Amino acid sequence: MTWSKVDTVLLEAIADGAFPGAVYLVTDRERVLAERALGRQTYAPDAPVVTPDAMYDLASLTKVVVSTTLAMIAYDRGLLDLDAPVTRYLPEFAGGGRERVMVRHLLTHSSGLRAWGALYETCRSKEEILRAICRIEPEAMPGTQAVYSDLGILLLGEILERLWNLEIDVVARREALDPLGMRDTMYRPPASLLARIPPTEVRAIWREGLIHGEVHDENTAAMGGVAPHAGLFGTARDLGVFGRMMLNRGLHEGRRLIAAETVDLFTRRAEGVPGSSRALGWDTRSESGSSAGRRFSLRSYGHTGFTGTTIWIDPERGIGAVLLTNRVHPTRENLKIKEVRPTFHDAVVEAIETKQKFTTEGAEDAEKE
Numbered sequence: 001m002t003w004s005k006v007d008t009v010l011l012e013a014i015a016d017g018a019f020p021g022a023v024y025l026v027t028d029r030e031r032v033l034a035e036r037a038l039g040r041q042t043y044a045p046d047a048p049v050v051t052p053d054a055m056y057d058l059a060s061l062t063k064v065v066v067s068t069t070l071a072m073i074a075y076d077r078g079l080l081d082l083d084a085p086v087t088r089y090l091p092e093f094a095g096g097g098r099e100r101v102m103v104r105h106l107l108t109h110s111s112g113l114r115a116w117g118a119l120y121e122t123c124r125s126k127e128e129i130l131r132a133i134c135r136i137e138p139e140a141m142p143g144t145q146a147v148y149s150d151l152g153i154l155l156l157g158e159i160l161e162r163l164w165n166l167e168i169d170v171v172a173r174r175e176a177l178d179p180l181g182m183r184d185t186m187y188r189p190p191a192s193l194l195a196r197i198p199p200t201e202v203r204a205i206w207r208e209g210l211i212h213g214e215v216h217d218e219n220t221a222a223m224g225g226v227a228p229h230a231g232l233f234g235t236a237r238d239l240g241v242f243g244r245m246m247l248n249r250g251l252h253e254g255r256r257l258i259a260a261e262t263v264d265l266f267t268r269r270a271e272g273v274p275g276s277s278r279a280l281g282w283d284t285r286s287e288s289g290s291s292a293g294r295r296f297s298l299r300s301y302g303h304t305g306f307t308g309t310t311i312w313i314d315p316e317r318g319i320g321a322v323l324l325t326n327r328v329h330p331t332r333e334n335l336k337i338k339e340v341r342p343t344f345h346d347a348v349v350e351a352i353e354t355k356q357k358f359t360t361e362g363a364e365d366a367e368k369e
Helices: 004-015 061-076 103-107 126-135 150-164 168-177 191-196 218-222 236-247 260-267 337-368
Strands: 021-027 032-039 232-234 301-305 309-314 319-325
Touching (some): 004 032, 004 337, 021 236, 032 236, 061 168, 061 232, 061 236, 061 301, 061 309, 319 337
Antiparallel strands (some): 301 309
16 A cells, blocks of 8 residues: 655645644554654754654544543443433532533533633633633523533543542543553653654743643643643554544454444544534544545544644544644744644545555456456
């Protein structure tokens, strides 16, 4: 199978300044089909080259790898009721119509909460941030519109921590990351791993200097580097393992991590939210304008991360694709990755279809002989 078209897409993006380097990985249900590292960690001509074991700031991929996965596990075990009000788990969320917000609304980003808030400006701990969110007035009735909201996932993370009575990084390690063997995926990576971590932004507000080896997201930084919506660092190889588990509907190397029916439920587009492409925690491929491009099936589900990270999984084709970059280096104002993502995913499918075509034609020629 030739992956030259995929390499070309990313090399041209690097040359165009979309990001200084990238790692991509494509997997099917059984094995890695492609794994490439391209470019450098920064735009400096003497910067270290990117290697396949590079650990990127995964940003909002944390939402699906940690929070959504733990929600699935909790749902399987009867610990989490998707149709329960959030106040059942977080009584302090009461008031101002918040009693109508269900757990399901947090996962479908339809809670009525706004997208984001600069909580880091006044809060310096998880507890302070939670109190601040509980004071924010909802902007819409739950279930009436989808607004991609970090605030809702922060509430979900607090629910998960209370269900297990453990910090979310501890639960993630015990329930998901270790069972999958994802040893290069972690919060707050130690300084000994710094050489493998491409830096992100050079900040001019709140934090000065180059952000390297610490989380890019400001609210997560204010929480000490561990949050349900961001903070995870990891490799494409580890995310490939995660993707194979999802492709196999919760099964990993003969061990069931999540019930197959639960995977189907969480990755199916949610009903009842006008104009939304959201599933439970995941996004799904829309007819147009999706980061998954045009050639992944409409049954596909995935997620993106602000720092330049992406995972898309196509259960119909039986493939998963991971793309990790540090597109926010040196500035978040660089938005060129929006054009790169769909082109990358289209090239992945083209490479696979080309291989399948040659294999079929070769088999037909052999039969003729």
